[in-house]
Amino acid sequence: MAATKTRTSSFSRNLPAASSAQSPEIKCGPNGTFLVSSGIPDLDKTLGGGIPLGSLVMVMEDSEAPHHMLLLRNFMSQGLVHKQPLLYASPSKDPRGFLGTLPSPSSPKDDKSRSHDAEQEKGLRIAWQYKKYFGENQSNLDGQRGMILFRFIVLYNKQEFSNEFDLRRPLDRHFYTGQHVDCISTKDLPNIAALQERCTSFLSQFSRNDATVACTGRIAIQSLCAPQCESSNMEWEMLSFIRSLKSTVRSAIAVAIITFPSSLVSATFCKRWQHLADCLVSVKAIPDEDKELAKLLTGYQDIVGFLNIHRVPRINTQVPAVLEATTLSIKLQKRRYLVLECLNQAPVDGSSGSSYGTSGSCSGASSKSGSLDF
């Protein structure tokens, strides 16, 4: 069929010079994409290895808890540790001050205890996943199989692509005091055009057509459309900005993340924003002292919130990604390390009521109901 035809396309992909073997910060993804780390190894794993270059990630905030900041911090730190230029916009008056709160990569001494467990677990998980693919004859799984083996083999060097960040240790100053880090405050901007211009000029350094580009750019926009910003009422302008940012990022060697207070944007516009995202996640706070949830989930005391993945980036392919679990729990291990885990259902007493379907197993169709509905 089409597989035997030679491609006569006029579109050629200009790859960054420092790709694949040269720089550890980028690795190959499926369908000719390249991936960078989100700064959270568990999230990278769930998204299929990392965030594809050119994607727009949108995070729907929960107005009751600042968990989106955990995602932002790790994302920004990962970029800075890899010396990737960063553009950060926030509604605070002094966005540069925020950089001092970014986490530092954890020291190897702390890492050992965690990665040892992870390594063992991975060993088991890989064997199990590999077995699952026997007997299926889908060609796209070869790529996945290859990726799993790749991860297993280079586990020792895993830290190069993505780091574990210690939230209690701030990042060294030399990482963010440099020309490559730019900050904007969106609070007093009269309209969105100024932000749009800064983003466009920042991204022009990372055009795919330019063969001299050697690194990846990262854009982090915090709380777009927050009510304290003057421009938050201009809904169509905001939408237009996101639309143009999305297309500019797509044609650049860059990744952008935008967090926004979804409950404060009108319902129709919230949906429009969601449609524009390549990767859409939402964070939710966990109610304190919820006895129902405590009975339902193991490790309830350690969970600070939930991360729900609504859409996984699918660039260059039409096949949707079906995740084993779309809801992950956000935990702070030892109050220092951000960990995302599948929800583990506590054993249900056989004599009492129904069981909920949202456990970490790999069953196909799962029905979500009750208090874990999002």
Place this chain on the structure above:
Amino acid sequence: MDSRARNLLDEALGLDQLTQSKSPLGGKAVLIEDCVETSGSFVLHQLIKRLLTATSNSSNVVLFLAFANPFSHYDRILLGEEGKAGGGRSGLFALFANITKVLNSLPEGNRKCLTIVIDDVSLIEVAAHGSSDHVLDFLHYCHALTSNHHGCSLVMLNHDDFYSSMDRPVFLKQMEYAADVLVKVKPLATGLAADVHGQMTVLNRDQCNRRGSLNNRMSNFQFRIKENSVEYFYPGART
């Protein structure tokens, strides 16, 4: 057409009855609606592939107005199928002028082979800063091209989940009214599944038959998307 196996979508769209017709989609306007959970762009890809690989009619032309993704994305998905594609962005009026220019540049007999594909309409709204009247006018003009005089076909993708929360979703209703074929793509009510990616409903408003009564045909089936093709099947009937 060629001897490719008919699938449920072809039947639902009435493509199997158009074997001898020059116009690939029969001069119809097709509206595809999807939502955040399940994207309907695979229907667009399948239709474009169908149009560009029809061996009986090699002069099919697709005018692709792609606002949602860069061409490299579609190129990769369609695996190098070639076709004349173009797109304009500077104002709706200029956009329509471009479309008519392409249409007029085709030889007279081949005008019915033109299919205009729009991905997607909500982005035209963004470009027009929300003035849905202008966008509707533009779409009505495009729809007029599907009349007997020109005989082009029109395929549009839109998202209906943001209109459903409005009190009077006028824009959506007008588009649904104007379309000859309505394809709605939804996720399964029971949640995610690796084997079935969603379900679709196709409403095909045929012309009046000889006795003057309308033949509306509604089909409902499920689908699973693969790299190069899509499987369609009735619920529970997947082999």
